[in-house]
C-alpha cells in the first residue's frame with residue numbers, strides 16, 4: 541500500500557484579492573509541497589506578485605484561507621509571517637543605500653526577531669553572544685550564496701546586479717525560512733548568471749527549504765521547477781508537473797504574443 545502523501549507546507553484555498561473593482565486573484569486553490577521548487581507563472585498582470593504579496597503579508601487577502609505548516613496564517617502581517625518561516629525577495633531589488641553587505645544580510649535576522657525581544661536581549665551578555673552567532677551565520681550565508689567574506693564590508697548597492705540578488709537571498713535565508721519566495725530572481729541576468737542562481741535555488745531546496753518562484757524564462761522554469769501553477773487574469777489556468785503544464789494548449793495560448 542502506498543504511504544499517504546504528507547500534508548503540503550502551504551495551502552491556499554479560494555484565495556481572492558480585489559483592488560477596488562479589479563479582481564487581481566480570484567478563487568485560487570494552490571498547494572506547495574514541503575520539498576518543492578514550485579513555479580508560479582503566467583502572462584504579465586496575471587496576479588503572480590499579488591499572490592506572493594499575500595503569502596508574505598504585504599497585502600491582506602479579500603477572501604479565502606491560507607494554511608502554512610498546519611496553521612491558519614491568513615491576515616497575519618509581514619513580521620509575524622517572517623517569524624513563522626516565510627521569507628522573500630523582491631522583483632525590484634530592495635537594498636538600503638548606506639548599508640554594507642553584512643548589515644544588509646543582518647536586517648533579515650532582525651526581522652525574524654521582534655524589536656522588543658532584541659532590545660531586551662541585547663542588553664545582556666547572552667544577547668551579545670546571540671548577535672555574534674548571527675554575524676557568524678551571516679558570513680556562512682555569504683559563502684552559501686557564492687559571495688564570500690571579502691564583500692562583507694562593501695556597500696551592498698555598489699555590487700553588480702547579480703551579486704545584489706545574492707545578498708537579498710542571503711538576507712531572506714538568515715531568517716531560517718521554511719518557504720523562500722522569489723519574485724523573478726533571474727530578471728535582468730545573462731545566461732551564465734541565470735544558471736548560477738538556478739543552482740543556488742537547488743542548493744536552497746537541498747537544505748530542506750521549499751521555494752516558490754515567479755519566473756518568465758520558460759527554459760529555466762522547465763529545468764528548475766518540479767511543479768507549476770499557471771495564472772491568467774488572476775485565475776488558475778493549469779497546475780501540475782512542468783512538462784504536462786507547458787504542453788497544455790491553453791497555457792501556450794495564454795502566452796502567445798504576450799510572453800516577455
Ligand SMILES: Nc1ncnc2c1ncn2[C@@H]1O[C@H](COP(=O)(O)OP(=O)(O)OP(=O)(O)O)[C@@H](O)[C@H]1O
Pocket residue numbers: 559562564582583584585586587588589590591
Ligand atoms: N496595489 C495595487 N492596486 C491596484 N491594482 C493592483 C495593485 N497591485 C497589482 N494590481 C493589479 O493587479 C493585477 C495583477 O498584478 P500583479 O503585479 O500581481 O501581476 P503579475 O502577474 O505579477 O505581473 P508581472 O508579470 O507583470 O509582474 C494587475 O492588473 C495589476 O495592475
